[in-house]
Amino acid sequence: MKKKSNILIYLALSVLVCIFIFPVIWVVLSSIKDSTELYSWPPKFIPDNPTFENFIAAFEKGNFGTYFLNSTFVTVTATVLTLIINTMAGYALAKYRFKGDTWLLIGFISTLMIPLEVIMTPIFSVISKLGLYNSLWGIIIPPAATPTGVFLIRQYLLTVPDELIEAARIDGAGEWKIFWKLIVPIAKPIISVLAIFSFMWRWDDFIWPLIVISDPTKYTVQLALSNFIGEFNVDWGSLLAMSVVTMIPVLIVFLIFQKQFIQGMATSGMKD
Amino acid sequence: MVEPIIKEHAAIKTAKKSSFRSDKLKRQIVPYFFVLPNFVIFFTFIVVPAIVGLYYSFTDYDGLSEMNFVGIENYKEVFQSSEYWKIFANTFKYAFAVVPLIFICSLGIAMLLIKEIKAKGFFRAIFYWPTMISAIIVGVTWKWIFGDSFGVLNYLIESLGFKPIKWLSDPVFANMTVVVGTIWARIGFFMVIFMAGLQSIPTSYYEAAQMDGASKFRMFRSITLPLLKPTSFLVLILLLIESFKQYPLVLALTGGGPAKQTTYLVQYIYEFGFKKGELGYASAMSVVLFVVIAIFTVIQFKWTKGGTID
Numbered sequence: 202m203k204k205k206s207n208i209l210i211y212l213a214l215s216v217l218v219c220i221f222i223f224p225v226i227w228v229v230l231s232s233i234k235d236s237t238e239l240y241s242w243p244p245k246f247i248p249d250n251p252t253f254e255n256f257i258a259a260f261e262k263g264n265f266g267t268y269f270l271n272s273t274f275v276t277v278t279a280t281v282l283t284l285i286i287n288t289m290a291g292y293a294l295a296k297y298r299f300k301g302d303t304w305l306l307i308g309f310i311s312t313l314m315i316p317l318e319v320i321m322t323p324i325f326s327v328i329s330k331l332g333l334y335n336s337l338w339g340i341i342i343p344p345a346a347t348p349t350g351v352f353l354i355r356q357y358l359l360t361v362p363d364e365l366i367e368a369a370r371i372d373g374a375g376e377w378k379i380f381w382k383l384i385v386p387i388a389k390p391i392i393s394v395l396a397i398f399s400f401m402w403r404w405d406d407f408i409w410p411l412i413v414i415s416d417p418t419k420y421t422v423q424l425a426l427s428n429f430i431g432e433f434n435v436d437w438g439s440l441l442a443m444s445v446v447t448m449i450p451v452l453i454v455f456l457i458f459q460k461q462f463i464q465g466m467a468t469s470g471m472k473d
Numbered sequence: 474m475v476e477p478i479i480k481e482h483a484a485i486k487t488a489k490k491s492s493f494r495s496d497k498l499k500r501q502i503v504p505y506f507f508v509l510p511n512f513v514i515f516f517t518f519i520v521v522p523a524i525v526g527l528y529y530s531f532t533d534y535d536g537l538s539e540m541n542f543v544g545i546e547n548y549k550e551v552f553q554s555s556e557y558w559k560i561f562a563n564t565f566k567y568a569f570a571v572v573p574l575i576f577i578c579s580l581g582i583a584m585l586l587i588k589e590i591k592a593k594g595f596f597r598a599i600f601y602w603p604t605m606i607s608a609i610i611v612g613v614t615w616k617w618i619f620g621d622s623f624g625v626l627n628y629l630i631e632s633l634g635f636k637p638i639k640w641l642s643d644p645v646f647a648n649m650t651v652v653v654g655t656i657w658a659r660i661g662f663f664m665v666i667f668m669a670g671l672q673s674i675p676t677s678y679y680e681a682a683q684m685d686g687a688s689k690f691r692m693f694r695s696i697t698l699p700l701l702k703p704t705s706f707l708v709l710i711l712l713l714i715e716s717f718k719q720y721p722l723v724l725a726l727t728g729g730g731p732a733k734q735t736t737y738l739v740q741y742i743y744e745f746g747f748k749k750g751e752l753g754y755a756s757a758m759s760v761v762l763f764v765v766i767a768i769f770t771v772i773q774f775k776w777t778k779g780g781t782i783d
Binding site for chain 1: 478479483500501503504505512515517518521523526529582586588590594596598600601602606607608612623628632657714720721724725728739742743746747752755756762763766767770771774
């Protein structure tokens, strides 16, 4: 009886797995087809002459290399910035008592309520006034102060006993040194969770680049892809190749940090 | 709204009072220094735009000429525009298709995955992975499958002896493709939340029910559903907020067409603000959207005690 129901579960899961992975497999297989096989009717599942010509074309003609570098620069810089400023703010809110701390906390939490999509237009005005329009820094700096990050760090550091910090103070360590030498190592697990999420948010980000960038040499991969698919005559070969290359970094990060990802999400219920 | 967090914060503050009494001036400045970078960015790019946006919504600002105060003209226009309400209805229809479908599917998969099965991690990873893919690539992927003339789906339909379907250029089917893409991309996220919720239900409840001879369905209705209520509620609200903000997936998949049938609120606002230069009007629409989202968010905060599930 038990065995029978287990077989049914495996059957159901296997069918679901097929449905879930088919789209990606299909995109990957299509990306290594040559132009005749790509549109052949009936479609071929496995290509007869696998080729990398679409990938080469995307990098040579489509300027994809530039977009990829732009995205890499934005993702890495933004993640470093996010980690530093959020850990600092989270630490202050968890371990110090100062005038206005309650208001600050309320402020940070209430901004979770203002979705970026709602303030797109005025953000554009602010970005232009500050001279950040068409600059990669315009995508890097603004979303770095994520309330989710501050909150995550704060909640984690609340569990650290005050005595530990007091002891370091008695030993004569300065506040700045305490932060870097004591707090950062302690908070490492939560900082790495935030790092992984920040990587994914920035790499997959679309709305910020859309608002800030109009110069094609500054495009990120997501922006380039969205422009590419909007064209009248879509060059599917290059588009699919670019999509595959764009998926790879996230896939690698996911495979390495899968556990942290799912645990971090389940325990904090966080979204960007 | 954020009472539990603030209360917790106040308690810590009182507890700390004694140990902080000896604070030197230097130590009182330090926390401001730690908070400053974050605060400056947060203030410049969230607080200021929010205020500016509210202000724009009462003007005829077009990005070029001088702006004039027009009172509630923009809001009047929003509420009188039949196109706006059509877009609003599109968004609602989309939300009311996506929310229950993702809810049921992710709960179903979560219930299968918390059973004692082999390769649990593998299955979980497969279902979760699409949530990592950017919305634009999700759109590319499904467009390649649904394509009217080149899509593999129409090939399957044809080879089964049916007429191919105009997935992307028929109004009803175009909305369906967006819903399918969303479901595929988002199930994993909510599945993980449901798994956490399901795991928090003590197994002893089920064991006791089993001894009393309760059926599987009875257990689901009398144990699982009631104890899963907080999680279910959180999932519902998060899903609703998410579907009201949908834009990138649609942009890649259908571009909002045919004839604005899959254009939802955020895309509509973007077009007015950035393409037609009607920033005042776009801001008024944003404020209306904000109110809708804020209502859901406040409910969510109240329920989850400020953003943490537990």
